[in-house]
Amino acid sequence: MAAKQEEWKDEYQKICELLRHHSYKLTPQRQTILKAFLENEDQHLSAEDTFMMVKHNYPDIGLATVYRTLDLLAELGILQKNDFGDGRSRYEFNRKDEHHHHHLICIKCGNVSEFDGDLLESLEAEIEKRNGYQVVDHDLKFYGYCNKCKSTLD
Structure with a gap:
């Protein structure tokens, strides 16, 4: 478990650097959303799924903020946006170095x-x-x- 947490920490730092490189602030909302994806990296989360996960840790977050953040992370290539035909976009980490x-x-x-x-x-x-x-x-x-x-x- 400790090795997994170190891996999350490394991935989190890389993402933070990428956001800063593109002149985006690392807001508490973005941090919370990123952590939710790191902790559920094997999931294909919709904006609604993500919202339900993060609102417990950050009660003031709005669904619109989650949508904007997910779209930003997809635009930067951090997340991959998928359409599985159910009317909701789902997101997962874009692992360019992994096998498809x-x-x-x-x-x-x-x-x-x-x-x-x-x-x-x-x-x-x-x-x-x-x-x-x-x-x-x-x-x-x-x-x-x-x-x-x-x-x-x-």
Whole structure:
């Protein structure tokens, strides 16, 4: 657990430096939101989810502030903004140094989980070879039923 907290602290410092580099203040609201994402780094949080998490530690924060902060963090490349087709944007850390992952979205309960393993690398290479097109990113989502919901379909 101590190693994880050190990792969070390092990540937090990098983000703070990036914000300062772009002349943004590190307000208490932004600090609280960043900490919520660091503590829930495996989650795909909406603005509403984030608001519910942070309002306990920072009761004066408004939902509009959360939306603005999430959009700013996405604009700076700190967070990745995702659309999973449920009418709410979800955010997760943009891990440029990690291997690409894909999302599995349950169409019954809305649960979002990740599928590690980039099966599209060979397809990207083929596209580049055949078309001379340089692929810089891709986004793949699978929609279906999670194990829990699948068992209730019968």
